[in-house]
Amino acid sequence: MTNPFTQPLTLTLGHLYPDQLNLYGDRGNILTLQRRCQLRGITLRVVGLGIGDALAPDEYDLLFIGGGQDKDQGPVAQDLYEIKGIGLWAAIEDDMPVLAVCGGYQLLAHYYRPADGPDMRGLGVFDAWTIHKGPQTSRCIGDVAISWNGSTLVGFENHGGRTYLGTAQPLGRVLKGYGNNAEDRTEGAVYRNAYGTYLHGSLLPKNPHFADHLLTLALRRKYGITHMSTVDEPESPDGLARADSAALHANGSSPLEMHDLEDRELLAPLDDRLEWAAHISMLERLGLHSAAAAALRSHKADPMVQRLRKAQ
């Protein structure tokens, strides 16, 4: 695997509340980002940010926040609001990529209203709110696939609260599963480069394109577009303007493949056959055969796969 970059690149990932919010294997997201950086010669430093630690936005290039037990979520919500809130807001307004999964996603919305007890205040990054309708409504549990950016994301969801979007853009549209609230077929939320989602499983290992998308955003933000144009195919900086990945291109694949191409220039392609085999097999388990075929096609068009084929 060759790294097209000559300069050593470094990124710093802030992992929020690694001890409290770690319930659903979200460590896989961190491992994936680490490994995909390592294979490309990028140094990814992971810094855990626990309760009481301040969040200085200029020290990080990427933030991750996972989900935890209800019991642990209270102190975390308080800390997030009182101690890290301002820093996190500043980072997000400054286009820092943020991935918030499950409980973390709920904490970045306006509030979480439990079945009994007082509301838990969130940061309000996403114009959305979560309501737990009590034990008589069933939890949203199961494998899930959504459309994202012309491709698909697969994962597993397990949440009791139902999230409703105000003006926030959804991350994607539910192809199979429950999504935000099992009603409007939306899943997740996006604000600038902050992504909230219920997908774990872990999310990033089986969705390498999404992992690379986050890394691309972080690299672009840190090193700027001019630096990046040193890569294989030069492209006009304007063309690289941050893609509004929030926008849903429901079926039109062309703008999305464009976006894919942009990402690839920044990051050396990797051998992702296993990742895509797992992704596609999940789509097939969910009965999404045309999506599976589409994923297979776009995977085969991948330059890395072409290179592997030529190498035979």
Place this chain on the structure above:
Amino acid sequence: MRKQRSSRPISQEQPAPRRERKMSRTRMAGRRQENRSQRRPRPRRSSLGAGLAVIAGRTAGALSRRLHLGGGTSIAGVVAQRVYPDIVEHLAGQLEYGSVIVTGTNGKTTTSSFISAILRDVGLRVWRNREGSNLLRGVASALVIRALPNGRLYRSGRAISIFEIDEATLPQIVPVIRPRVAVFTNLFRDQLDRYGEVNSVVAHWQRALQSLPDDATLVLNADDPSIASLGELFPGKTLYYGIEDRSLDLLAQGTAPERHQVIDTRTCPHCDSEFVYDVRFYSHMGHYRCAQCGLSRPHPDVYATHIQSDNFDRLRVQVASQGQQREIIIPLPGLYNIYNALAAITAALALDVSWDAITSGIEQSRPVFGRGERIQAEGRTVRLLLAKNPTGFNEVLRTLFSDGIPRHVLFVLNDNIADGRDISWIWDVDFERVAGQTRTLAVAGTRALDLALRLKYAGIEQSAMSIFPPTPLRAARSEMTTRRFSYARSARRRGGAATKTARASDQEQPGIQVQQGYGLKQAIDAALSQTPAGETLFVIPTYTGLLEVHRELEQRGLTPRYWEGRDA
């Protein structure tokens, strides 16, 4: 209507002459069950109803077994309960020595098998619920298949039952079984989609404890904070067990501190501040205390003072209790089995069994179904090591890979309902420990691809694993068909010689070919053929994976059907 018989101390029992030798070393002070029956309103006995339920249940069980619909492990109970809902209470009350229940995330089966080995050694007739039926219907089945059509238990004299109980089912079971001893092993995250979070399991248990008879004994793991805290809620007798051997501390052992540990109980149940550990054995098991409110690990009544490993599955443990110290040989590998043995020892002491019986019972116990079970196959030894949640998996991996001997390994990861549909937890397992430690490595199960991906991100080369997903990708297959190339056939052809290089398969299926074959059958074939004769293949399956591996080995005639030849 027959008056309920009391459970009498073994020493007062008229022993059958041939049991006399063993009886002499036993002093089992029975708890008088009359006390209990006085307190509880006697259920209206319908022998007719119970008899009908028994007949219906046993017929259903026999049919299901005959028709190979399954092991018939729970159908008998389901049917009998339909016919007569109080059947469990009705039958359980007839056991002369009452019941012991064992619950917790990990170690239920091994602990109850230790207890039953001990009690058999004493000369009791031990009844257990069988594999996988640790819900109420499984308990019902275990009783119904031993009952007569008149609604009476067959040979209930000198009988004691040991039931392993599903964590979430406990509140339903305790009131109907009314156990004499309730053993809690440990609590870790497990099947979050089914049980919910760890804290909600604790809530279930607290509810169950309210219906536990006051004259019962609670046996609790002192080293697990959420288990130990249950003792505060119970007014009756509570015995704790734990490990005192500080050389087993994770740090003292030279285990790299960055080794990933899943910690499920971090904070004090009273004041929510974080526990401080003087010694930590694994996950949240250890000597903890709360710096804020002063809560600390209770001093155990039964504890292991020194542990020494003779070889892979022979542990020499010094166990102390009430000033006495004994050496006990545990014929199973792993620190978690020391906890299981301690739980069993403590439960046996709660039943007033003698130390001699405890020592010989544990020493003679054999690994049970899938928990270290040993099967001979084509000149190789197959060891089955069930691993169904992050902490269980971590401990199995630690046991296997801590002595630096490269192993032959087959992982089977399923996501059926009994395993939990969510497999996110594999990312919490310390598979980094496996990297570079395997001679050969095969991956199978319904989620083989996910596990292979996990292993890849743990630093294991894709070329170093053989991957056996359940079925070919349809998308890939249909694409190949259009190229007039039968992908499936080639895959089948490859199946025999699973060692063909990945390079060759790439030529056939550029882009997505990652597997060496399909299905568990081929995986077992490949894993066995990769393992040289005379060596050991370690199979590490999830729960339904274990059942499938077992079925496959049964079909090859290597092991008896699991519902036969057990509970002898």
